[in-house]
Amino acid sequence: MILITGATGAIGRSLAGQLRQAGAAFRALVRDEAKGRAMGCDFVVGDFDDPNSIIAALDGADRLFLNSAGAQPVDGEQPMIRQQKTVIDAAREAGITHVVKVSVWHARQGAKLSQGAHGEIEEYLQASGLAWSLLQPAGFMQNFLTPEAFTSDGNLISSYGSTPVAHIDCHDIAACATVLLAGPLAGPLAQEKAFVLTGPEALTDAEVADKVSSALGRPVGRAELPPDSLAAAMRSQGLPPRFADDIAFLVKEVAAGSQATITTTVRDITGRPARTFDDFLAANLQSLRAVAVPPTP
Numbered sequence: 001m002i003l004i005t006g007a008t009g010a011i012g013r014s015l016a017g018q019l020r021q022a023g024a025a026f027r028a029l030v031r032d033e034a035k036g037r038a039m040g041c042d043f044v045v046g047d048f049d050d051p052n053s054i055i056a057a058l059d060g061a062d063r064l065f066l067n068s069a070g071a072q073p074v075d076g077e078q079p080m081i082r083q084q085k086t087v088i089d090a091a092r093e094a095g096i097t098h099v100v101k102v103s104v105w106h107a108r109q110g111a112k113l114s115q116g117a118h119g120e121i122e123e124y125l126q127a128s129g130l131a132w133s134l135l136q137p138a139g140f141m142q143n144f145l146t147p148e149a150f151t152s153d154g155n156l157i158s159s160y161g162s163t164p165v166a167h168i169d170c171h172d173i174a175a176c177a178t179v180l181l182a183g184p185l186a187g188p189l190a191q192e193k194a195f196v197l198t199g200p201e202a203l204t205d206a207e208v209a210d211k212v213s214s215a216l217g218r219p220v221g222r223a224e225l226p227p228d229s230l231a232a233a234m235r236s237q238g239l240p241p242r243f244a245d246d247i248a249f250l251v252k253e254v255a256a257g258s259q260a261t262i263t264t265t266v267r268d269i270t271g272r273p274a275r276t277f278d279d280f281l282a283a284n285l286q287s288l289r290a291v292a293v294p295p296t297p
Ligand SMILES: NC(=O)c1ccc[n+]([C@@H]2O[C@H](COP(=O)([O-])OP(=O)(O)OC[C@H]3O[C@@H](n4cnc5c(N)ncnc54)[C@H](OP(=O)(O)O)[C@@H]3O)[C@@H](O)[C@H]2O)c1
Pocket: 005, 006, 007, 008, 009, 010, 011, 012, 030, 031, 032, 035, 046, 047, 048, 049, 067, 068, 069, 070, 071, 083, 102, 103, 104, 105, 114, 137, 138, 139, 140, 143, 170
């Protein structure tokens, strides 16, 4: 039986659906009982900050999907480090045979925010004695379903200039997890343990805006917000200055091309192509309409 952590998140919900379709036995870890009931699957209530609840949640499980929220605007250590280490410790005690962890592309010790946090957790997992696989995705297409992606007049906020980004749909991250949790990979990927996951195309912000415009059937422009202006805006909203600067640093890396390359890993693992941005928009039109709202005339 598989325990899904982060089960109510973008990847976790999709994973639950795909495991159900595959007929796999799984249980969702949720913080809120009502959210668990709404998922319509076996669930257990627990919290990463309550280690005993994680030990109880793992009872009867043999495989683990490890995921949590990303970087938080806090001074000091990112909470995901302590939280995921708690889960890894409990997994070792529970005799889990395989951990599939969501990480991030370019994760490494000492890097900023989620890259550094995931780098530290990856090393902890690798030293744990547990069998592991790492999913290292590019930026999520689902980021375009958040209000932060658009201005109040419904235009796309653009911080990557003319550099393409190989955004990935969380559905494909979950699809890869579904295959990896089912058992060892065969063929050329059998020896691989860390997988960089991207979409099938790398798009500039202007191309994203055009696609959003076609999907919504109205003009969607681009509101340029260079990384340093983004950091200034975050500071003025009261976010910790260090957090704002670190976000700007990571955005500059992407603007310099750190996510411009496409990998074929989704297709290699799942046997089908990764979803395009158009596929993603078509599947999420209602959510997109709710966040990319033009002003009423
Ligand atoms: N966004 C990107 O572009 C991007 C790119 C690469 C990698 N990533 C990585 O992807 C991960 C996020 O994945 P996602 O978007 O699927 O997650 P998400 O939608 O942000 O959801 C986070 C999940 O973690 C759960 N959670 C939060 N705090 C918890 C706690 N204390 N105890 C138990 N559960 C808790 C949440 O439960 P509740 O429903 O109770 O809040 C939710 O299920 C992060 O590690 C991030 O670094 C993100």
